[in-house]
Every structure is written in structure tokens, then in C-alpha cells.
Amino acid sequence: MDTRSICLGVLSMGEATGYEIKKLFEEGPFSHFYDAGYGSIYPALGKLLEAEQVTCRVEAQAGRPAKKVYAITDAGHEVLAGALHEEPAIDHIRSEALVMMFFGHKLSADQRARVLDKYHGHYAKVLAGLHELDTSREGFGRQFVHGFGLAIYETAVRYLEEHGDEFLDGKTANDKIGAEQ
Amino acid sequence: MDTRSICLGVLSMGEATGYEIKKLFEEGPFSHFYDAGYGSIYPALGKLLEAEQVTCRVEAQAGRPAKKVYAITDAGHEVLAGALHEEPAIDHIRSEALVMMFFGHKLSADQRARVLDKYHGHYAKVLAGLHELDTSREGFGRQFVHGFGLAIYETAVRYLEEHGDEFLDGKTANDKIGAEQ
């Protein structure tokens, strides 16, 4: 399940260009559990084309760069089905922001604010994107994953909003209890 | 903020071996937001040693392989402080399981059950590990990040338990509403 397989998956929903696929990872229905840049999407599409798992049609556009519209082939559908029946790997999660927050006592107040703010901003933005998606007419898989994303990102944003001050002030839950007593 | 910096961070909390660092990522306080295997930890420690950001002491053990206990140096502390004041990158998240679930309609019932079960098992295991941690005497950063992890992983496990059947049965929320009417 590398970028190639995900691209096949996206193309199984309909034709798309590399640029459009990137947007799905940035703002669309994949934004909360997958990311890939142009530097990995374009080479992936190139390899899929070589392997004849996709076809490519060039569309000229007036006053715009030409598009390359990719479509999945029968061979591509087979490879995708195979990839979807492998053992899924454990989620890859790597959060630099959480590492920084973990070592919050080593951060300046400025940096604490910057890190928290950026983190909250990102989660809020992804959450807003999820809210804009309407999956009510989509299949059960998309609905399930969409609901999962909503649940998680809502929890994350709420936590950051409710507990952010403790982090910024450098207060622990203990400090708060002590102050109340 | 690559594996080298995180290793420095871990070592800023006390001496450790590569094996112990790995365990922190697997089961310990980093398990919910970072992972790295031996293949990236050992080389990272090697480079830190070369750069004199850590020292290394070999400890022989009876009936056990010898340990290499690493400790952070002053230079290491400086590099760590610098790394902690950079701009944090956006979280890297890549979930093969969610990709598979997204395409649930292309999965056999067997594979749906396998994927869901593995996913739930992993989240439940990390959550159990988080519950076992007592951060009440730790600094505000660790408490904040621990609380964040608990909130997120509890939400995830609950969602999978409450909505898993819909995914296994291939039913959408719409189908359910329809059945109730």
C-alpha cells in the first residue's frame, strides 16, 4: 500500500489528474489519514502508466497548462483488489508538534504559543474540510471513515481549546487542583 | 526533527540504550505520536555519537548481550534546544487500514473483519498502555500530551466499537434510518 496503490484507489472512483489527486489528500476525503506530495504522486502515476495499470490522455486547455488525465485499466483494478486484501500495516504517525509539546518545559513561552497555535489551526482546518464533505450518498466505507475522522478531529480540536491554556501557562493539572484547594 | 532529535529528547530525560528507546516508542509515552524501528534508532545513535552530542558506555551483563548506554552531552542539549525551537512540520499520518476501509465496498467480508479487528486491537492496545502511564508527577508538557492521547484514542476505540457493525455489515447510516422508518 504505497502511493501507487492509493492513486489506483482514487482513480477507481473516476478519472483524475495528478494535481487533482494531490488536492484530495490536502483538502478532500483523504486529508485526515493520508498525505503525499507532487514529488511522490507524479512518479507514482508514471510507474502505473508504465505498468499499464492506468491510461493517460492529454487535454490541452486555453490559457492553462495542459492536463494529463489518468484512468484506471482492468489490470489496475486487479492490482488494486490485491493490494486491498493484504495485511494492513500499523498506522504511521509522526507528530513533531507533539514531540515539542512533550518537552514543553524546554520551550520558550513564544515557541509554546507558536506550536500550539499552528497545531490547533491545522486540526481546525482539516475538521472544517471534513464538515464540508457530504458523504450521505456515498458507500458505507466512505461514511465509516468520514465519521471516524469527524470523531477524532472534533476531539482533538476540543482538547486543544479546553486545555491549551494549561500548556501555555506551564501549569499542570496538579497545579490547578492545588489552586482550587 | 528527525529520529536523531527525538533520541536526544529521550536521552535528556536520562540515560538509555537503543533497545530501551525503541520500547518507549512501542509502549511508552511516545507510542501514540511517534514510531521508529531499530533500523533508524541505531544509526541515529551512531551519528549522535560521532557528532559528540551523546556519549556511550558499554555495560557487560551476565547471560545477556552487552548494553550500550547512551547519555546526552552539553552539545547535545544545545542541539536539542535548537531543534525544539524550529517550526514544527505538519503531522505525518498514513493509515493503510483507513484507506482499505474507505474502499470497503471492494473488500470481502473476511477482509473487512480482519482489517477492522486489527485496527481496533492496535488502538485498544495503545490506549491500555496510555492508561497504565501515571503522568501526575510529570511536567506540564508530558501531562498535556498524555491527556491529548487519551482523549483521541478513547474516541477512536469508542467509534470503532459503536460503528464497527455498520462497516462489517456493509450498511450505511442511511440504511439504518431507512430500516427504522
Place this chain on the structure above:
DNA sequence: ATAACCATGTAAATGGTTACATGATTAG
């Protein structure tokens, strides 16, 4: 018996990020 744990490491292969390269159109 068998699996899991302790404990290290390297080499090859894979894969991903970043920087470079181009350039017109449109919205603010």
C-alpha cells in the same frame, strides 16, 4: 518445545522530500 525477550548492528532497496524549472490566469 516454543515463543518471547534481551540486545546489537549493517547493507541493500525502497520511498519520500526538497529544490529546481516554467509560466499564464485570476482573485483580492
Place this chain on the structure above:
DNA sequence: CTAATCATGTAACCATTTACATGGTTAT
């Protein structure tokens, strides 16, 4: 006028994963 959007791609660099290599002890 400035930034963002549309649209593609490559080359160099960097990081990570996987497979290989070793082997005694302890718990089930």
C-alpha cells in the same frame, strides 16, 4: 500589485524499511 491557482515534472538528497546475522535466557 500580489498572492494564489492551475499544471507538470526531474534530480539530488535524505530517511526509512526490510532482510540478514547472532544467540543465550526466561516464561508458558
